Amino acid sequence: MSKRDFTPPPSRARIWWEIAIVLALGLGESAIYSIVQLAYRLTDSTPLADQTATLNPSRSDREIFDLIYQILSISFSIVPVLLVCFLLWQASRPHLGRLGLDGTRIGRDTGRGVLLVLAIGIPGIALYVVGRMLGLFVAVDPAGLDMHWWTVPILLLSAARASIMEEFVVLGYLFARLKQLGWGIWPIIIATSVLRASYHLYQGPGAFIGNLAMGLLFGWLFARTGRLLPFLVAHFLIDATVFIGYPWAAATFPALFGLPG
Numbered sequence: 001m002s003k004r005d006f007t008p009p010p011s012r013a014r015i016w017w018e019i020a021i022v023l024a025l026g027l028g029e030s031a032i033y034s035i036v037q038l039a040y041r042l043t044d045s046t047p048l049a050d051q052t053a054t055l056n057p058s059r060s061d062r063e064i065f066d067l068i069y070q071i072l073s074i075s076f077s078i079v080p081v082l083l084v085c086f087l088l089w090q091a092s093r094p095h096l097g098r099l100g101l102d103g104t105r106i107g108r109d110t111g112r113g114v115l116l117v118l119a120i121g122i123p124g125i126a127l128y129v130v131g132r133m134l135g136l137f138v139a140v141d142p143a144g145l146d147m148h149w150w151t152v153p154i155l156l157l158s159a160a161r162a163s164i165m166e167e168f169v170v171l172g173y174l175f176a177r178l179k180q181l182g183w184g185i186w187p188i189i190i191a192t193s194v195l196r197a198s199y200h201l202y203q204g205p206g207a208f209i210g211n212l213a214m215g216l217l218f219g220w221l222f223a224r225t226g227r228l229l230p231f232l233v234a235h236f237l238i239d240a241t242v243f244i245g246y247p248w249a250a251a252t253f254p255a256l257f258g259l260p261g
Contacts, residue, residue, distance in 0.1 A: 012181060018087065019177055023195075026080035027169055031198040038201040041138065049135040050260045053203050054144035056158050056243060063148055070145075070154045074161050081164050084173040099172035100228030113233025116221075120214055121238055129256050131206030138204045139259045142239075142246045152244060159239035167231045170196055170215070171222045189219035 010018070023029070041051055059069035089095050094102035131137035145151050170192050178188045193215030200207040218231050249257045 015177055015181055019174070022080055022084060022087075022169065022173065025083065026077070026165060027195065027199050031195060031201075034199050034201040038204070041202075041204070047135060048138055048204055049132060051138040052141055052259055053138045054141045056142065056155060057144040058146055063146075066145075067148070067150050067154070070158075074154075074157050077161055077165060081168045084168055088173065088176055096172075098176045099168060100175075100222065100226050101172070105227070106229065109227055109229035110233050112230040113237065116230060116234035117237045117241075120217070120234065121241070124210055124214070124238070127206065127210045131204065131210075132256070134206070136204050136206030136209075138202075140203055141259055142243045155243040156240055159236050159243055162239050163232050163235035166196065167218075167228060167235055171218060171231055172228050175219075175222065185223045189216060189223060192219055 020028075023031075041048055044051070058066050059073070060066040085096060085099070088098045090097060096102075128137055128140070132139065143151075143155060145154065174192050174195075175188055178191070183191075193212050196215035196218075197208040197210075197212035200211045222228070222231060246257070250259070
């Protein structure tokens with residue numbers, strides 16, 4: 001190989017700038033807005049327990065434009081994922097191996113994702129209920145959309161968006177880049193878990209605690225397996241269940257899941 005063919009590895013400063021740009025395009029921006037929004041909520045005259053956060057709001061009072069806006073929002077929010085795939089793409093197979101995706105053991109990884117849902121979903125619901133009673137969570141309305149023929153498909157796409165955005169960037173990309181910077185496994189797990197918890201702060205301090213615990217579990221398991229698919233599956237199934245099942249839960253258990261006022 002000639003000197004002309006050799007490409008030196010990126011400098012530490014370049015990697016830090018790359019991380020900053022990736023986060024500024026998505027989850028880092030969300031974390032900053034969530035911190036500001038939590039400060040707003042805590043200084044509002046309305047108690048935290050009487051406030052509401054709507055996760056999938058309607059974007060127009062005209063059905064066709066609401067649908068168009070929903071599709072555009074979901075599509076553009078995936079751009080940071082495309083960027084990290086571009087940055088970590090390898091010429092040889094598996095092309096996304098550094099992101100924890102190699103296209104093998106799909107059935108086994110999917111099964112592990114389902115088991116993760118059971119391990120996280122039930123404790124997560126219990127934490128939300130207790131947090132609401134203690135005033136640590138705002139009331140979360142996961143499905144603010146009006147009912148149309150496209151509502152359920154859009155909610156499923158929203159669940160997929162959340163799963164892909166968070167797990168590709170937080171687990172796949174940041175683990176790869178922070179390892180490249182020489183970080184140890186536990187500093188990486190803790191840092192990514194704090195980031196995950198931070199961009200959920202708009203739901204209240206309880207959401208920080210719950211997502212920090214989820215991040216620590218996900219990070220520890222990902223560090224052991226190096227496989228991203230189980231976490232993509234688990235995150236998607238949890239969000240899809242919450243988004244679609246919320247109207248039933250609110251109607252069946254209004255005292256636990258109903259919205260204030």
